[in-house]
Amino acid sequence: MREISGAMRGEWKDETGDAMAPTPGLVLEGVSHLFGAFKVVDDVHLTVASGEVMCLLGPSGCGKTTTLRIAAGLEHPTAGRVSVGGAVVADRSTNIPPERRRLGFLFQDYALFPHLTVADNVAFGLAGWPAAERGARVAEVLEQVGMKPYAHSYPHMLSGGQQQRVALARALAPKPRLMLLDEPFSGLDTRLRDQVRDQTLHVLKGSGVATLMVTHDPEEAMFMADRIAVMRNGRIVQVGRPVDLYCHPVDAFVTSFFGYVNRLEGMVSEGGVETPFGRLDARNLPDGSAVEILIRPEALHLRPSDEDARFAAQVVTSRMLGRTSLVHLCVGDVASHHVHLHSRMPGRFLPSEGEIMEVVLDRSQVFVFPSEGTN
Amino acid sequence: MAGWTIPIVVVAAFVATPVLVVAAHMFMPAGEVWAHLAATVLPRYVANSLWLMLGVGAGTLVIGVGTAWLVTMCRFPGDRLFEWALLLPLAVPAYVIAYTYTGLLDYSGPVQSFLREFFGWASARDYWFPETRSLGGAVTMFTLTLYPYVYMLSRAAFLEQSVCVLEASRTLGCGPWKSFRSVAMPLARPAIAAGLALALMETLNDFGTVHFFAVDTFTTGIYRTWLGLNEPGVAAQLGAVLMLFILALVTLERWSRGRGRVHHTTSRYRRLPRFRLSGMRATLAVLACLAPLTCGFLLPAAVLGKWAFESAQTSADTRFWQLMANSFTLATTAAVVAVAVALMLAYGQRLNATRANAAAVRIASLGYAVPGSVIAVGTLVPLAWLDNTVDSVMRDVFGVATGLLLTGSLVALVYAYLVRFLAISLNTVEASLSKITAGMEGAARTLGHGTFSTLRRVHIPIMRGSILTAALLVFVDVMKELPATLIMRPFNFDTLAIRAFEMASDERLADAALPALTIVLVGVLPVVLLSKAIARSRPGEEP
Numbered sequence: 001m002r003e004i005s006g007a008m009r010g011e012w013k014d015e016t017g018d019a020m021a022p023t024p025g026l027v028l029e030g031v032s033h034l035f036g037a038f039k040v041v042d043d044v045h046l047t048v049a050s051g052e053v054m055c056l057l058g059p060s061g062c063g064k065t066t067t068l069r070i071a072a073g074l075e076h077p078t079a080g081r082v083s084v085g086g087a088v089v090a091d092r093s094t095n096i097p098p099e100r101r102r103l104g105f106l107f108q109d110y111a112l113f114p115h116l117t118v119a120d121n122v123a124f125g126l127a128g129w130p131a132a133e134r135g136a137r138v139a140e141v142l143e144q145v146g147m148k149p150y151a152h153s154y155p156h157m158l159s160g161g162q163q164q165r166v167a168l169a170r171a172l173a174p175k176p177r178l179m180l181l182d183e184p185f186s187g188l189d190t191r192l193r194d195q196v197r198d199q200t201l202h203v204l205k206g207s208g209v210a211t212l213m214v215t216h217d218p219e220e221a222m223f224m225a226d227r228i229a230v231m232r233n234g235r236i237v238q239v240g241r242p243v244d245l246y247c248h249p250v251d252a253f254v255t256s257f258f259g260y261v262n263r264l265e266g267m268v269s270e271g272g273v274e275t276p277f278g279r280l281d282a283r284n285l286p287d288g289s290a291v292e293i294l295i296r297p298e299a300l301h302l303r304p305s306d307e308d309a310r311f312a313a314q315v316v317t318s319r320m321l322g323r324t325s326l327v328h329l330c331v332g333d334v335a336s337h338h339v340h341l342h343s344r345m346p347g348r349f350l351p352s353e354g355e356i357m358e359v360v361l362d363r364s365q366v367f368v369f370p371s372e373g374t375n
Numbered sequence: 376m377a378g379w380t381i382p383i384v385v386v387a388a389f390v391a392t393p394v395l396v397v398a399a400h401m402f403m404p405a406g407e408v409w410a411h412l413a414a415t416v417l418p419r420y421v422a423n424s425l426w427l428m429l430g431v432g433a434g435t436l437v438i439g440v441g442t443a444w445l446v447t448m449c450r451f452p453g454d455r456l457f458e459w460a461l462l463l464p465l466a467v468p469a470y471v472i473a474y475t476y477t478g479l480l481d482y483s484g485p486v487q488s489f490l491r492e493f494f495g496w497a498s499a500r501d502y503w504f505p506e507t508r509s510l511g512g513a514v515t516m517f518t519l520t521l522y523p524y525v526y527m528l529s530r531a532a533f534l535e536q537s538v539c540v541l542e543a544s545r546t547l548g549c550g551p552w553k554s555f556r557s558v559a560m561p562l563a564r565p566a567i568a569a570g571l572a573l574a575l576m577e578t579l580n581d582f583g584t585v586h587f588f589a590v591d592t593f594t595t596g597i598y599r600t601w602l603g604l605n606e607p608g609v610a611a612q613l614g615a616v617l618m619l620f621i622l623a624l625v626t627l628e629r630w631s632r633g634r635g636r637v638h639h640t641t642s643r644y645r646r647l648p649r650f651r652l653s654g655m656r657a658t659l660a661v662l663a664c665l666a667p668l669t670c671g672f673l674l675p676a677a678v679l680g681k682w683a684f685e686s687a688q689t690s691a692d693t694r695f696w697q698l699m700a701n702s703f704t705l706a707t708t709a710a711v712v713a714v715a716v717a718l719m720l721a722y723g724q725r726l727n728a729t730r731a732n733a734a735a736v737r738i739a740s741l742g743y744a745v746p747g748s749v750i751a752v753g754t755l756v757p758l759a760w761l762d763n764t765v766d767s768v769m770r771d772v773f774g775v776a777t778g779l780l781l782t783g784s785l786v787a788l789v790y791a792y793l794v795r796f797l798a799i800s801l802n803t804v805e806a807s808l809s810k811i812t813a814g815m816e817g818a819a820r821t822l823g824h825g826t827f828s829t830l831r832r833v834h835i836p837i838m839r840g841s842i843l844t845a846a847l848l849v850f851v852d853v854m855k856e857l858p859a860t861l862i863m864r865p866f867n868f869d870t871l872a873i874r875a876f877e878m879a880s881d882e883r884l885a886d887a888a889l890p891a892l893t894i895v896l897v898g899v900l901p902v903v904l905l906s907k908a909i910a911r912s913r914p915g916e917e918p
Contacts, residue, residue, distance in 0.1 A: 074817050098820040099828075105821040111814030115836045124832070125822030167818075174823060 023086040024049050025178040025210020026071055031080030032234075033066055040066045041077070042234035046212075048178070053204060053211045055221035057257070058231035064214045067231070068180050071212060072105050073098035085177035103178040104171030104209070108186060110163045112155035118142070118166050119151040125174040141169040144203055161192045168200060172207055179204060181213035185220065197223060218258045222246070230254050252369045255294045262300070262341045264293040265371070273368060276331040276339065277311045277361040282368050290371040297344035299365030302327060302357040309358035313341070318350045325349040329357070379723035379826075380732060386716055387735035393753030393794050394618075394741050400608065401615040408600075408609045416596060420613075423585075423592050424620060426510055427517065428575050434518030435574045438667050439525025440567060444555060445664060447533040450649045451657040457664040458530075459906030464671030465523040466898030468855045470583025471875065471891040473516045475675040477587070478682070478884035480507045508588040516588075517578050519671035524577070525570035527905070532566030533559060568631035572624045579620055580746040582858035583876055593617040594748045594858055601862060607756055614749035621744050676895055682888030689886070695874075698890060702870040705785070706853040709792035710800075710846040716793060717800035717845065721808050722830055725816075736801070743798035747791075747859035754791045755863060758782050783865050791859045796852050800845040807841030808834065844904055851901050854894055 026048040033041040041063045048054040056064040069075040071082060073089065073096060081091040084103060089096040098105075104125075112121050119138050126134045142148040145165040155163055164184060171179060184200065185193045201224055204211050215221050221228050222242040229239045230253075238250045249255040256263075266273040271283040273291055277300075285291060305312050316328040327343045327350075343359075351357055445451070446458045464472075480486050487504055496502050506512065560567075582594040593613055601610040652660050720739060724732045742750060758781045769777045781787050811834055819829040835842065857872045864873065871890040878887035 069817075072817065072821055074820070097825065098817070099823045099825050101821070102823075103821055105817055107812075107814035107818060109812055109814050111812055111818040113815060113818075113833055113837070124819070124824075127823060127828075170818070170822070180821075 027083040029081045034078045048210045051208045055225035057221040062231045063234040104176035106181040108183045110167035145169045179211040262295040294367045296365040297342040299362040300343035301360040305358040311359045315355045383723045387739040390739040397614045397753040400611040430514030431517040435522040435525045438522040443530035451652040451660040469520045473584040474879040521574040524573040528566040528570035532563035572628040597748045679892040683892045686885045706850040709853045710850040713800040713849045717804040740798035742794040751859040751862040803845035807838045
């Protein structure tokens, strides 16, 4: 667990990568990739330590899958250097093919071989092993993922979740230095997904392998990852522990990627910006610049209004969403035009339409960034 | 991975050479012989070819589209049986059916003999009977054996049509006939054009029928110029003109596909609502399907069977087994080579999908559109040059005459088959390869297997069925092939097709029956495969 805790320290940016564990599972340095004239991956720096689970998170088309395929050797980067287990596998002059990189790849569609049994699928990567060891290893990993009873079944006889576990076992069997997972849970239905996610996380953590996983689902990333790298337009925007990204996002994109946010516009004056719920600090932004104010719905705490309420809002409607309740609010702001906001309250909280509520702002969940147009 | 580009381009160039050699002859200076041909026989070749195409085009369209519409859209007794049985004439090469009908309908054949006896006619002057060995006869033979191409593709197109479109047409007040004319036909037009193009290419490719019927076309002209006049260059020039016809067909097919982009807006399939026919209509539908099936397969096969049985004493001798052995060896070799090359091209292109590779693979599969006689010429011209060069070099340097090493060898023949039939194996292999996901390939690679090991342990086992199908298709086509075999075979090397051709040319039709029947029986195999594929391709309908 030593490496993991090392990784858990979490850093905002991986500038050198060497500062992490002694032999990182994967190091990407200045990796770029062009498809024609289009830069899919743009100067990516990333380090995944042994035993660490790193998630590449981003919207579709942000280059995260290409980054993963570059790590695997299924694509050759246009520029930059890739190292696996401390050895350079791709740079300007090197291009080690995937079969010699000693890594495991879990594909989105699992890519099980339909003509082989579960056991033969798992044994596929153990071609050079002595027969006895091979058999033992197959049994061991199948046991690990709980698929031993199905060793002689064929892939089409298995459910989606079972196929996923076989694919995981197959990728882990040759004891790879690095595991690469491409949206491994997207083929499963929601109910099954949570369970399979949990099992996968424990199997990966148990094997102590460095893991890079691609996903577009922030909740999944936060569940699986020790650290998350958020990607956008081919670039890594921010790297850090889930809590860092959620509580200290570097820009509006990262903030809104982790869930719905209320967006307000404002102007900086004298190191601050006015909102319907009070003045916010904006000392690091120049006076007179346009800013975006992002307020998470859970930052707007509501309570019954009394005489000396400083900030109030009118309830438009309220809905029970399960564990939380969503309240639609209307605020007449300073310039006296109406702003529509969402507040999320724990449990059952259903004020009636038209009711005036007092709003208390949780400032740790409010972020001020320069407007997208100006940066 | 880049290691695959060079072999792909080399193989593609190798396969494309004969076609390019013939095409190059288009620009060769026309010699005296050419001038003579152009003045005497060329107009006849062109006229005959055009009449053949016109007749066969009309005939295959009517029979092919008509029967396809009946079996897909109507319910009548035996419709499921006809669905695949209508493909059976595909098993019969046109020259085989030509020999059969000639034997059946000639002056001395059973039909005319019966008529004479029945009506008491004494000689041919007493009555009129259509001449089998004529342009019209050739058109009939081709129509009967080639309509399945149009049938197969238009049927597939009708099946693919969304029920919703047809139902919309019905609710808008169009009856079944109007729906057919104004909705189904226009939607199926590209597929029908493709089937028609295939049928016409086969018509132009034919040598056996037109030679037997003495309808002079380019293929007989090439044969005569090459072997009679000993003018390979002129033969190649004739081949080049023939290729212009093929090019026109291909262009026409592309054009009909491109105009007014036909595609289906919905992908919702439901049980095709078939029009239930009964009484008189059902009888007519059965007859309409039974007629081409009977004339194109049942009757000729029965007649051949009778003749073969009667002549078995004399023709099923050791020589016949030798013919079988020759045909099977040749066809098996060609099938193995064609599948191996197809696998290499398709897999290599998949690993390394550059534009150059894609172009190389497409060029390599051009041969299927090119008639066998043209390919024979295109193969022999460069091989003869190679042989002569090697011979003269060896003579100059070592004082040894090597003679003709490749020309007239089995290697050259297999090479010609590869050029002609590679497209068949390539299409089958490519279709099957596309079903293996990129993930499976990636999984095998990341699990430590290189490209060859992945091909051997993942692709080939998964594609086994399709690889066998591809091999079978090439095998059967080689068994049937006549013109290239006739021109290129080694001296005294006979196959079943050659034997049938020679016996028929000597007016010994009964002796041609056994080899011809064997070819037909082998030809039924891919039809069985096709019918299985058809049974599976019934979207929205319960099996």
